[in-house]
Amino acid sequence: MNRELFLKIVRDMENDNDYFRTRFDARHKTSFSSLQKCTSAIRQLGYGNVPDSLDEYLNMSDRTSRESLQEFCEGVIRLYGKEYLRRPTAHDVTILYNHHATRHGFPGMLGSVDCTHWAWRNCPMAWRGQFMRGDHNCPTLILEAATSQDTWFWHAYFGMSGSNNDLNVLNQLPLFNNLSNGTAPIVPFTINGNEYKYGYYLVDGIYPRWSVFVKTIPHATGDKRKRFSGAQEAARKDVERAFGILKSRWGIVRLPARAWEENKIRKVMYACIILHNMILKDDGLALCPDYVPDPPAVVQDLEDVRMEIRDSGVHENLQMDLVDYIEQAYIPRLDD
Incomplete structure (x- = not known):
């Protein structure tokens, strides 16, 4: 700064x-x-x-x-x-589509979703059980982010929980609340002649088979599927790098949390992300520096929106279209 x-x-x-x-x-x-x-x-x-x-x-x-x-x-x-912590507008989504299609070879991609753990040193003794996991030796808070590039957090949202089920955290994120409530911008895109209504995020195997998620293919067979899995896993490294950049720049996130109240810890995390975004914009590195608000949206039926988002059939069709598209696309991380 x-x-x-x-x-x-x-x-x-x-x-x-x-x-x-x-x-x-x-x-x-x-x-x-x-x-x-x-x-x-x-x-x-x-x-x-x-x-x-x-x-x-x-x-x-x-x-x-x-x-x-x-x-x-x-x-x-x-x-x-x-x-500096706004959800993507329709103008931002268009920029993200173009950026990720060029950088990763994925048209219609909004970013990647993943989580990391933040040790909680002063967790109250009565809460330790619900904030413990078998793979961690101390109470932790789950920090789950939807981010779009390894060097910036412009559209990052964090949910905090001690639950073992990452889906519980996912439902708390404002990003997916906006999708479920029908308030997210609708910017359709086309792959192989098929139009899709919502952009998607790259995720790992723990997330559900929703139309807004694209998962890798485990144990892929055939050159075409192997190429898709390699491209998807390479693009998802952005969110892993984003966590590393956040922890390297802000020492308070790298060390165990000292506050007693979860709300205070959340405010510290949000402040670090906002300040990080301010530094990037000041340095001219922000991908979406200008805020262009969305026009008034048409009210949608919430039940229909939720069914569209949770449609596993759309998830399968989108994944297969991407497999065919990635086979012919130029991907810098794989082809250079």
Whole structure:
């Protein structure tokens, strides 16, 4: 984050929240400035510093550092969440279609969906059972994201849960709630002469056979199916890299979560994603930097929309059309 962007955030925080404004106590002694409080919050997010480690640098107590982080994350979500954590509009979807068709060879692709685990150090003892899994030795929170490229999180949404069933987390994501509620933009695309109503995401074997998901073919036989499986698995690495980039840039996500409340942890995660998107837009790396709102949508029957999304027949037809398409398409990651 360059200096100009950081100072802009500091000014916005100061104008939006009284907590970041300079105040005076009964002795006419000034409080910490907005620059000190925002610096404390950024250092905790970026380096994973514990609050009391900033005592000598900022002369700030442990309690004030924790309060600064909480107020900063809430302010970032309130001020920038609408733009930098928005769901894809019809304009964004068109850009994503073109980008993924060129980059991965998949027309109509919106991105990839996957999850990672964030260790929860201060999980309450009474909750440990529901936040434990057999493949992890400590309580964890599932962070599930729908993202579209390995170097940006422009359209990422995170659900948090301790359930072993990733589908429970999936149903909490705003992205798929919009699909189920009929509020997602409808941008059809065509493959091999067949038109499909909704864009799709690449997923692994745990997800259901819905029309908005494209899964790989396990134990593929034949050159055509093997090529499709290789292309699908190579494209899905984007979301894995995205998790790695998020954890490498924001140390607080890489280390075990220290908060006691799940809601505070969620706000920290959203703040990291929003700040990451702001940095990418400031550097000119955002794929969809301009927000173009959707026109008023026609009200759809919700039951019909849910049946269309959960149609396994469409999933099979889409997968077979992609198998035929990928056989003839040029894919940089496989053909170069």
